[in-house]
Amino acid sequence: MWQTGYLLGVLLVVCCVVAEMGVYVDIEEGRVLGKTIEFTEEEFANVSAKINTFKGIPYAEKPMRFSKPMPKQNWTEVFDATEFGHSCPQLIIPEFQGAVPYETDEDCLALNVYAPNQTEQKLPVMVFIHGGGYTTGSSMTPSFSGDEAASGNYGLLDQALALQWVRRNIEAFGGNSSMVTIFGESAGGSSVDMHVVSKGSHGLFDQAITESGQAVAFWNIREEFEMKKRQFAFQLGKLVNCSTTDSTELVECLRLVDAMVLEQTVAMNLIHMGPTIDGHFIDDYPRAITNRGEFKHCPMMIGFNRDEGSLVTKSLTTISGFTADLLEDAVKQEYVDWADAETPGYNYFHTIVSVYGDDEFSCPAILTARAHAMMTSQPVYLYHFTHVPEWSIFEINGTGPGWLGAGHAEEIPFVFGYPFLPELDGYHGPMTDEEKELSVKLIKYWTHFAWTGHPSSIMINGNITDGMNMTMDYMDPAEGMGMEDTMETNVTMEMIHELAWLPFTVPELYFKELGLMSHIKRGLKSDECAFWDGFKLDLQSYLVSMDQTELEWREEFEDWQDDLDDWRMSYQKYTQSPYCG
Template identity: 30%
Template structure:
């Protein structure tokens, strides 16, 4: 079995296509560096030329395949090389998103044939060598799509931006002994897809004005967790030079392969494959696979992509030592507590709602998997009379335990540049304006990308726009140099209105010592 992860794709173009590709390269080399000079830019890739479109002074190329469709016999296999094409491929429309449950899916078609990426660039000159930012979307590794993130503004700020799709849920992460037989992969197909996309970047991004030797991987939530996975993965070494982690430190302990395969066998029975055969699993309808996934954030120690848990590797110094920009938002759990769930240690956990003085400590024990004694000690650090409601107190402490303090641990382990997003006026992605006024999970995304498919479109005001311009400049500066704040001192940069400030009390404000004392470790 030949994988796109280990082979270089050969250019197999017809004579007329080769002539066109040479003409494109020649035009760029001649100095047509301004992407806005043409409404139909054409770029030669290793599999054939693609034609994009002009977007606000940049060039956008959408729906470029980076691996073969993982369908039929390729379901639950490592990503394979994509076939080359003759003629110019249309790259003006987004490709289908990967199968997922309703929620934050992109509009339009969902399909197993979903291994595509999108490029935004303001300079097509092959020698411009702009820093490359590869965006890995969040969504719990079960939802979302690269097409939900418009990289135009980041491209105008100076980066070549690549957003990717990757296999999700059971299709992306099911571990099962039958699938791993004969030396096959044991889960983590979605992470392997991300690696395949990074290899595509290595081969092709220079033609889009990017520097293949200056690639930053970036992601939010499960995308940030994916970034940490690649930081600790030996098989991702050399595919990137920098890493940005946004709210991604919430699940630093992964399942063992044995645990993941036990779940895989239970899942196979649930979807009608009591015989536990790979042949049966590859025939199960996609929607059945989507409908039967439980609430675990997927990913396992498969021995290939991940040889140990992310937190274990980071703590021991066994990771790819690249510059890291790492952060979290002021009140991460506010998003989740609106729905009566909390995200804790990689699970979506229901709790008794509303939170009351009577059930407060029991809810803490449930969410954080602590003893009653530990829960009581944690509750003392978050007295109910210090908050507007018990629900607010509970959400705050779970957010600190699950997002803020693990982020601080990652900072210490990796010597990362640390930030906190603190604009409590930020628009809320999933409810109308005024529903919530706090910087919660995902709030910073408005300040980096346009989000064309967000459920509620809420334009930034003048002060927020200024902060967003600052953040994009910092992200691009980090991608270019590895240092987002050349003049900042030691501490955590707080992105707040009217302007960012330097904070030195992050761990104290989030009670990280309390969790270190009352949890086996913050995970």
């Protein structure tokens, strides 16, 4: 049964109102008014529940642009939390116009809270951070000048302040402030992982789930962008008539520029934005922090989708980002199936999807899972989402590319229960009964992780290769987290693969393949990630050393030429001297 106590499960009820009434909650800042709604889905989820919903609760004052957020001051009147707050300023994506309400304002730091209408026990809390490449969905924040005038990471600091609010106030809504799981997708997943590697956030949550986004990914904090962040900031200033050489003057001027003008200028000029090494919230490259094991040691779920690279193929015409032909040739050697490469119609599309997906998503996820498995005593669970949906999340009103596969963000509708929201059929399309069952399964995995620190209600005792001598313990967290049933015989491999989820450990390397049929497998992307995290980095270092050697040789050669020129001039003077010969 789908437990109604799972906080994630109640996120899907927004559009399924049967009846509603007002509900009041007192938090530290004041009283808030929300709504109690009813949700019923008996065929697949087998749930009927009353849900308290609170929308747009501010956790910060209206932010001063390019500054750290300030906590919301107390209010005396009842705050009406029955309508969503503003989205942060951002460019409207034409494909999603109408799918998301784009009423934007810089006063956008607010939370939506969904909680079962019950008081029997304190429930675990799940806080979702959405994706959007640090540019859409929520307000973008350029790295900026990198000094005290504008050190950056304001978006991450906004999130940290929101997590502080959750710790202070969530028990008023029936949540357990000591059981907070943060989860996110894409840049949201990377944001979650940034909180895992930031010592400043370690006390603000207890568990983490990253979907298709890791702090160690090279697109998150890139060395070449770190070296140029001051250049990016002053470049933006020149483009919006804020030319100056002083950081403080630059920030003061940019605060007066219309927010949408800034958004458009950043987008049109491809100015980099995102997290940065500010010396406070993030004090080193996330990959270095991860390699040292200096991250929060907590239970984690980490995963990615099979065709992560398909979403960006429109903008890719070559394998770019490589500084030498030798490195590009190495990538081709690793990924091209040379047995069929000369066959007419060879699927180079699949090749480039794999190259981009592995480099940017798959291997950063596995690298992170390895670090947590080897350096902590806390469990880490790895998943690989492989289901190709009937309708892609990027097909709006039936229009879409049709070839994205199990692409980036395609798991989101299943995690959030879109199949049970008929009001969204025009956006994601009708889903099959099998997909509705998949959605229930993923909701159970995610919420069970929030309850217990592991995603499956089935615990395996024994060797996975010897099913008949294993036991499976079924645990129902809503029943006091005790064992409800134990099956000691006739444990089939099919039951194990579908119901259980083994932790990722080294050298076992177990992971869960998530699809209409789920399986336990091992060694996900082992060859590919050995290339990206081993051979490629070694080759890059070798090429850098070659460049350095060539540079040193050129400098020595130029010095030798200068010495030779001096000798020639001296010799010429000598031969022209009357004392010569």
